[in-house]
Amino acid sequence: MAEAGKRVLVVDDAALVRLYYRGALESHGYEVEEALNGLEALEKISGAAFDLLVVDVNMPQMDGLTFVAKLRDLPLPVAATPVLITSTESGPQDFAAARAAGANFYITKPVTPEQLVALAAMLCGIAP
C-alpha cells in the first residue's frame, strides 16, 4: 500500500494519546516514532527523516508551536516536513497561531482514528 514506508513522528506528552495514534497509523501501514515534547522532537528529526509530524500544543519544556517555528528555521528538506497540529483549543486565534508557526493543518482534539488516517494520507501526498 502507498503508506508503507511513510514515517510519522507523533509528538505528544500523553502516553495514551501516542499509543492511540500509533495504533491508528500502524494499522494503515505507517511507521511511527514518538517524542514527548518539542525538544525531544527536535532530537528525533535531527537523526531521521519523517514524512509527517503530528504535533500536540501543550507539552513540557517546549510547546508544539515553538517546535514548529524552530522546525521551519532548520535547513531544507527537514524544514519543509508536513505538520499536523492537534490541539485542545478550537478558537480562531489558536488556528491563526498554528498557521503563523508554520503548521500545514490543524485539528481539534479528541481526534478519531479515521480523521487522523485521512489527514495523514492527505499530508503525506497519498492519493485516495
Add this chain to the structure above:
Amino acid sequence: MPLIRKSATPAAASPPDAAKVPDAANVLEALASGTEEERWEAARAAPGIPGAAKALADAAKRETSPGVREAMFTALTRIASPESVEQLVPLLRSDDAWLRTAALDSLRAMKSLVGPYVPNLLHDANSDVRLLACELAREQPGKESAALLCELLETEQEPNVCASAVEVLAEIGGPEALPVLARCEERFRGVSFLEFAIRITADRIRASSSPKPRA
C-alpha cells in the same frame, strides 16, 4: 606535555563576572528595563530579594529572549514560595502556549507548594486550567489526587479535560476509580479516544491491583 599545569593562572577565560551580579536594588530595575545581559543576571540573582516573584512574572510575560525567559521561570522555581505559586497560576490561563508551558513546568517543580492549589484549579471555570491542573495532580503524594480526579470525572463536560484526568489515573488510580471510569465511558460513548483511554486505564488498574503470583 601541552596540557596546562595547574599552577598556571586560574580560570581567566571570561568567567561569569561576580562584579556584574546586581545588588538587590538593581535587580528589580534590571528585570523591568535592563539589557538582555542585565536581565539574565537579574533573574539569576533574584531569589531572596523581596518583591522578586512579581517582578519576575511581569518581566517573563514580556521577555523576548527564550533563554532569559527560562532563567526567569527557573528563578520563580528557586524562590519556591506561595508568592511564586500565586504569580505562576494565572499564567496557566495565558493565550500563549509557551507561557502556559513555562508556568506549568515551574509549578510542577514545586510539588510540595502546589498541593493546596490543586483542588481549586481542578474546579476552575476555564477548561484549559482544569486540564493542566490534572498534570499537577499527577505529582502529588497520597490518595487525595486520585480521589479529586475521580470527582472531576463524575461531572466534567469537556472531553479533553476528562482525557487528561484519565491519563493521570492510569498512573495513580486505584480500584475505586473503576466505577467512575465506567460511568465516564457511558457519558462519552462515541468519543473514540476517550473510550480507548478509559479501557486501557481500567485494564491497567485491574492488572496492578490483582493478586500477584508468588515468586
Add this chain to the structure above:
Amino acid sequence: MSFSDAKRYYVERRIAERMVATAALSFASYFARLRMDLDGEVEHFVNAFTVNETYFYREDHQLRCLTTNLLAERVAAKGPSAAIRIWSVPCSTGEEPYSIAIWLLENWPLVDRHEIEIVASDIDTAVLEKAREGLFGKRALMRLPTEIVAKYFTPEGPDAWRILADLRDSVRFTQVNIVKPEETRPNGRFDVVFCRNVLIYFDDASRRIAAENLYENLEPGGFICLGHTESMSRISPLFEVRRFADAIVYRRPPGERHG
C-alpha cells in the same frame, strides 16, 4: 543476577526508572521490550544497575566525538592558537578527567598546538583527594589498552597503578555543588563540559537549576555531554541538540547576549 531481599527495593527502583524512560504502561510491556532487546534495552537495563561505576574510557564514543567533531568546531570558532577549556563534573575519583587528558594526547593531532586546561570538580572532597592521588586498580583500567597503561601509569602494587605526575598536574580539581551558582561560576567558561550520570539523581527543580548553572559555564557555541541514557529534552530548553556520528551532544547557542 541474584539478589537478597534487602536489595529488592533497589532492583524495583531501577526497573521503575527504565519503565518511565521507555514510557511503558505496564511491567508486562516493559518486560516484553527487555526480552526483545528493543532499542538496546538490555544495555540500558544493565547500565541502570552499574551507573555508579566509573572507569577509564567509559562511554568513549563521546571522547571520539570530542576529538573528531567538538574540538574542531571550537577551534574554528576561537582561532588557531586559542586555549581550550574542558570541564569534567562530577569527576568522582578522577577516571573521567584523566581519560580526557590521555585521550587528547593519544588522539588529537592538534594537541600540541593549543593550551588545554582540564578542570575536574566534585561535591565530595574525599573523592577529590583520591583523584589528586591518581591511584587506580585493575577494574578502573580494564578498558585501557595495555600500551596505554604502560605509557601513562606506574605500577605500585598488585592492584595499584599511579597515573604519571605530569598528568596529575594537568588537571585542576575543585569542589563544586552544581546546584549552587556561587560554586559553579568561579570555574569560568568552558568549551566542552562533561556532566555524565549525575543529573538523573536530581529532582526536577534541581536538575533544571543545575542545567542553567552549567549553561553559564559554557562559552556560546560550547558543548555539554550528558550520560548516554540522559537527554536535555527532559531537563531544559536552553540548549540546542547536535547529533554527530559518535554521540548526541548539546550546545549553548552561539551569539546570544546574555549569561
